[in-house]
Amino acid sequence: MREPILSVRDLSVLLGGRRGFLRKTVLPTKAVSGVSLDLHEGEILALVGESGSGKTTLGRTILGLQRENAGDILLDGKSVAGLPPDVARRARNAIQYVHQDAGAALDPWWNIGRTLAEGLLIQGMKDAAARMERVRAMLAAVGLDPESARRYPHEFSGGQLRRVSLARILLLQPRILILDEPTSGLDMSVQATVLNLLLDLRKRFALTYLFISHDLSVVERLSDRVAIMHLGKIVETGFARDVFARPLHSYTRELLNAAPRLTGRRTSDGLSAVQTASVGAARRA
């Protein structure tokens, strides 16, 4: 088996907490505790969990915005852990992050073209005309009119804003994308087109996705492998079809049962007869 492109070993992250001197000592929260993950080139790994499970903190730590307290992060087999934040961020340039709230991540006073070109400028692309050329080509690649470079964020719909924020990140030529709830708050009809775009871009730009989500029905369709996170730990990982067909951990089963399905209403304990039977079968298996 090939070497994973990104490897996380026993990662722990503590958040908050303060030393007590003339005031109360507050112990830090272990937001991520002892997490190990492998991300292989070209795959989509979904990180699933409820709010407060530590999935966003894990994403931010892999990205280098949050320092790890223990453990190792290997990018292409080389350790990039234990560095100060700015050095860490440079070492992990191949990893980029797509924000959950696309609208909030864009400057309302800058037109889209300027916002997108800024990343290229920071990367040292001096020629303004060449920058604009790249921006227009990338807007076309994500399915937007190149002319929309002149427009402002408020002129776009929710689905279009997701495309803009994807274009901005793709201009930086990442190899690994961390997608934080890329479809939350979108209509079902728009959600489908955004997911389609993600699959298409992965092929075209040879990307690897770490897909953070709590929407199980989307995860089931989109991802190759799934890691279920609960209270800072990964409780179950496996191929998506295996995990969804035969969830092993009780928390995974609880999550699966809570997802709204078109098959209709369930009894008050949250399980339909069919589901109870399949869970029973899973227990015996």
Place this chain on the structure above:
Amino acid sequence: MIPALKVDGLKISIRTDEGIARVLDDVSVTLESGRIVGVVGESGCGKSTLIRAIMGILPRGASVDGGKIWFEGENLLVFSEKELNQRVRASRIGFIPQDPLQALNPVFKIGTQLLEAMRWHAPGSRRDHIARLVMLLGRMQVPDPAGALERYPHQFSGGQRQRLLIAAALACAPGLVIADEPTTALDVTTQHQILLLLRELVAEFGISLLFVTHDFGVVAELCDDLCVIYAGQTVEAGTVQSILEAPSHPYTRALLACHPDRADSFVGIPGIVPSPLARPAGCLFAPRCGDVRPLCREATPAQGRARSGAAVRCVQYS
């Protein structure tokens, strides 16, 4: 038996700088007493305007061009602001908002905020009100109900805040409750608990529930009846079971096909909801419809009936 709520051919337009926006153009919803009706549609279809019309809180510049809103035998549209406040809002129609944090004032205690509405709209003394709130919060499974009244909104989690607001909606014992996507901001497990709770409350408190959502999964789980709205028009209405088994209108079929449970691949619906400023002639869904015929572009289709029993607005059934 008369329905708890019957919106009949409602038409609403709003004057804007760019012209007149026909936001609602013939919307009809029937909510039978003691049942849950789901109102489904994409953003921009007029779901929120429908709610605002029922509550009588339409934005400035809005005018009602036609239709009736029957509530317990009375047309709400002829009520004055004062009558709505004294006789309808809170006391007979409760409201559960989408974002529980925005609906609560961060600087006042929960008890202060919830009792304020009861002071104006519920009979009885303050002591009765507190007793009822404590009972309701206990029923909503809020831990330490009496203590909760003394706490502030930030001291509750998202799911608990939603429980507080469900209690607030039921505080004055209304017959009708309107919920505007109350679970979209919640985790799946929390959403599931809230949906189960709502189902129980409908039977227990004898209320009728109008539930607005864009998630068919939630509809399948919670609702008895379904009303699909597209571009300000009711396009399909019937029981949830019949529509999920045999969706008739192409828009309903397209929406259902977007649900990950039914989709083979991520197709979506091409195009966008037409702007209320410039609606196309003929069927409003025609530009995005996969099954469009020449007749569709000529005239607005009349309401027909599908084999499933659902009322459908499509030339194939009229």
